[in-house]
Amino acid sequence: MDACLNIQDQLAAEIEQRREDLVLLTQELIRIPTINPPGAFYRDICAFLDARLGSKGFQTQLIRAEGAPGDSEAYPRWNIIARREGKTSGECVHFNSHIDVVEAGEGWTEDPFGGALKDGKIYGRGACDMKGGLAASIIAAEVFIELVQDFSGAIEISGTADEESGGYGGVAYLAGKGFFSPERVQHVIIPEPLHKDRICLGHRGGWWAEIETKGEIAHGSMPFLGDCAVRHMGAVLDAFESELYPALSSRHTAMPVVPEGARVSTMNINSIHGGQEEIPSVSTALPSHCVPDSCRIVIDRRYLIEETHEGVKAEVESLLSGLKQNRPKFDYSMRELNHVAPSMTDRDAPVVSTVAGAIQSVLGKGADFVASPGSYDQKHIDRIGKLKNCIAYGPGLLELAHKPDEYVDVEDMIDSAKVMALSLLKLLGPDREG
Numbered sequence: 001m002d003a004c005l006n007i008q009d010q011l012a013a014e015i016e017q018r019r020e021d022l023v024l025l026t027q028e029l030i031r032i033p034t035i036n037p038p039g040a041f042y043r044d045i046c047a048f049l050d051a052r053l054g055s056k057g058f059q060t061q062l063i064r065a066e067g068a069p070g071d072s073e074a075y076p077r078w079n080i081i082a083r084r085e086g087k088t089s090g091e092c093v094h095f096n097s098h099i100d101v102v103e104a105g106e107g108w109t110e111d112p113f114g115g116a117l118k119d120g121k122i123y124g125r126g127a128c129d130m131k132g133g134l135a136a137s138i139i140a141a142e143v144f145i146e147l148v149q150d151f152s153g154a155i156e157i158s159g160t161a162d163e164e165s166g167g168y169g170g171v172a173y174l175a176g177k178g179f180f181s182p183e184r185v186q187h188v189i190i191p192e193p194l195h196k197d198r199i200c201l202g203h204r205g206g207w208w209a210e211i212e213t214k215g216e217i218a219h220g221s222m223p224f225l226g227d228c229a230v231r232h233m234g235a236v237l238d239a240f241e242s243e244l245y246p247a248l249s250s251r252h253t254a255m256p257v258v259p260e261g262a263r264v265s266t267m268n269i270n271s272i273h274g275g276q277e278e279i280p281s282v283s284t285a286l287p288s289h290c291v292p293d294s295c296r297i298v299i300d301r302r303y304l305i306e307e308t309h310e311g312v313k314a315e316v317e318s319l320l321s322g323l324k325q326n327r328p329k330f331d332y333s334m335r336e337l338n339h340v341a342p343s344m345t346d347r348d349a350p351v352v353s354t355v356a357g358a359i360q361s362v363l364g365k366g367a368d369f370v371a372s373p374g375s376y377d378q379k380h381i382d383r384i385g386k387l388k389n390c391i392a393y394g395p396g397l398l399e400l401a402h403k404p405d406e407y408v409d410v411e412d413m414i415d416s417a418k419v420m421a422l423s424l425l426k427l428l429g430p431d432r433e434g
């Protein structure tokens with residue numbers, strides 16, 4: 001036990017020593033503008049990570065998700081998986097970070113791809129979501145490998161594409177190829193910016209669909225000769241307000257979703273369009289007089305782990321078909337656009353208790369357990385990879401993700417790296433638990 005504590009202190013001290021390296025690594029990652037869409041510079045960031053991790057004894061594989069959504073010659077979907085074997089056989093701990101960032105958008109006072117360091121914070125698009133987390137996991141693994149040379153099992157670090165657009169050219173593709181199978185990998189930590197003292201156990205489900213109401217075109221001066229698809233859609237929206245929304249907000253989940261407002265079922269109406277196409281604002285033309293024969297909405301329904309995909313669909317279907325009773329001409333179609341199942345790792349799963357113990361040791365406080373309102377790559381690791389022992393844990397504040405002047409706090413990265421290194425010690429070190 002004493003020997004273990006000793007190593008723990010050494011790991012923490014060595015991570016402090018590498019503060020400059022951690023800052024520089026984060027800055028270098030931010031300066032590669034891997035904006036998605038379109039999915040730019042994936043090859044460049046993979047080459048950068050390849051050089052870095054290859055020089056530290058990792059065996060690396062660069063994998064292009066050929067044929068995945070978004071993959072093209074102009075914007076190939078490159079991923080990297082780096083693996084460092086231990087001295088003896090054992091379990092594998094995998095750190096998975098997405099390499100893509102969303103567009104910078106307006107309102108920055110810092111260069112979004114400059115990586116400026118000011119008052120202990122590094123600024124840039126992707127600083128917290130999630131190049132800071134990627135850098136922290138690299139430093140944690142490098143320090144652990146140097147100080148605990150007789151570790152067992154393996155450490156993997158991956159940089160994967162397209163998380164911001166669903167992960168199909170990244171983790172989903174790799175999971176389909178067996179890279180996240182439980183025979184190969186036993187523990188997964190995704191360093192998304194959930195904050196250094198919080199463990200994210202999973203996320204809600206999502207179901208996206210397009211609903212179209214149909215009508216009949218006619219002259220706008222004689223609407224009774226046609227059938228207005230927009231009025232039909234109005235009836236749909238009325239039914240949402242009077243029946244669906246009250247039902248959704250009455251359903252509570254046992255998952256510790258933050259913010260708390262997302263502990264009920266929710267639905268966003270993403271877009272609405274009816275009738276002829278909108279006239280461009282530069283045009284001076286007036287609209288022609290027509291009864292619209294089509295109106296479409298896209299809905300974004302986030303559902304709870306206590307609900308089912310089938311139930312969520314059936315609820316909307318029955319509401320739509322019920323409208324026919326009072327609107328004999330009501331005609332509609334519904335098309336699923338995408339579906340993501342909810343995912344929730346057990347509170348007593350090994351990776352959860354290990355990281356929680358490391359948080360207690362490093363920060364001197366108990367870990368908070370949370371779940372995410374929106375999904376992240378855990379969905380693919382769970383559903384395609386069949387690996388249940390997965391969490392999100394990393395530095396940075398989720399509230400800053402995708403915002404102007406996004407930053408990551410260097411002290412938070414240092415603390416998270418200590419938690420990650422200590423977790424490696426507990427899972428792969430000579431006095432490992434279990």
Ligand SMILES: [Zn+2]
Nearest residue numbers: 098129130192
């Ligand atoms: Zn992210």
